[in-house]
Amino acid sequence: MGRAPCCDKATVKKGPWSPEEDAKLKAYIDENGTGGNWIALPQKIGLKRCGKSCRLRWLNYLRPNIKHGDFTEEEEHIICSLYISIGSRWSIIAAQLPGRTDNDIKNYWNTKLKKKLLGKRAPHGHSLAAADVVEAEQQLNPSAGASYDMPVPGGFEERSASKLGFGSAAGEAAGVASTVEMSSASMVGGGFGYGHVDELYDFLYSKQLAAAGAFQGGVPPLPELQCPDGGAVVGADEKFSTWMASCDHYVPTTGGQQLQLQGGNSMNLQDFVLGYDQ
DNA sequence: AAGTGGCTCAACCGCAGGCGG
DNA sequence: ACCGCCTGCGGTTGAGCCACT
Structure with a gap:
């Protein structure tokens, strides 16, 4: 019917x-x-x-209190962070930006931010071809595309949503609001392909610094992945992979890469990066 | 000045899920 | 439990504007 x-x-x-x-x-x-x-x-x-x-x-x-016009840097950062974390959940993202509508944010992302971000991630000195943009976007937010070759135990998006308090309609706004309030950077890294955004690298690096004391022997320094102008260095992906592999504490298992924590506990690398260790 | 291509953004479309009967 | 209606959401479209040639 x-x-x-x-x-x-x-x-x-x-x-x-x-x-x-x-x-x-x-x-x-x-x-x-x-x-x-x-x-x-x-x-x-x-x-x-x-x-x-x-x-x-x-x-x-x-509707009253609708904001039109340019987005502030802070708003851009929140949009990027949330997009990386939860994908194109425009209504949830809009809930974090008072006065902005999901349509506005969606348009802004599609017309400006996406290009800005992907352009930033383009190999140094190269512009992105159309096909590259498609591929790069999938890497940027694998949850939005079909291919995703990083192990995602339990389904990343679902777990992110759960962690962020997206379980209920009421929880969505409240959960995200409190998370963002604590630190928008702490949410970055959700779309954990191989870290194709600056924020992810920043996030990983901060995690690495924060964790250095928690791991026996610390972790190797994160290699330089960015050029001074913000573009990705040639072979950033490979460098990042090599960095991961060089960490003594990563023990490959069938369930994904595991971190060996002090005290005998271990946890999934992705869980760690996503902050499920909290 | 006219033509063309790219960009922006308001609006539409169709689907999924919630809810009440 | 099922069905149909309604709302909300995300993807897509296309008219209008603007910059460039």
Whole structure:
């Protein structure tokens, strides 16, 4: 059985909203709220619009305290960090940026941040070809793509969500908010392909510093992975892999690479990087 | 000045999940 | 337990704008 259409497409108006339509919608919602029924709302106020369209217009444009215009560096950082951690969960990311809508963030990511970030990761002195962008994006956020050759015991995304408190609708906002408040950098590294973002490297390095005392003998210094201008050095991936392999405390097992912790405990490298050791 | 290509962003589309009957 | 409706979400589209030739 087919899905019932949300509205009569023959009589519904599409395209850009006129100031009059905006005014009608805003006035009604200001006075009465949405009434919990977007489908019925346009009929009530005499708009030839689909309920979904009204909802979108309200959420993305008419709602009070909506911020438009350029994103701040801090906002960019939060978006990047969260994207790396949880992927394209725009609504969750938007919840961390008051006044920003998921649509805004999605657009900003797709048109600017993605290019900015991927461009930064391009091999030094080279620009990215179209195919490279696709591949690089998959590496940047494997959870968004099909290929992902790093072992992900238990499913990374699910575990991230669980750790971050995404289990419930209420938990989503609250959980992420508190995590970000503590340290947005602490969330970085979720999309643990082979560390294709600056933040991941930064994060790993901070982890390494923090952990140095916890490991017997410490860990080898993380190799230089970036050029002074922020571009990745040639062979950054290989260097990172070599660095991992050079750590005495990484004991390969069938379940993935394990860290040998002081006191006899061991844990999955990925869990460690993701902060499940807390 | 006109044509063209790239970029931006508002809006649409379709799917998944929640919820009530 | 099942079904249908509604909402919310993420992906995609396309009109308008802008820069470049």
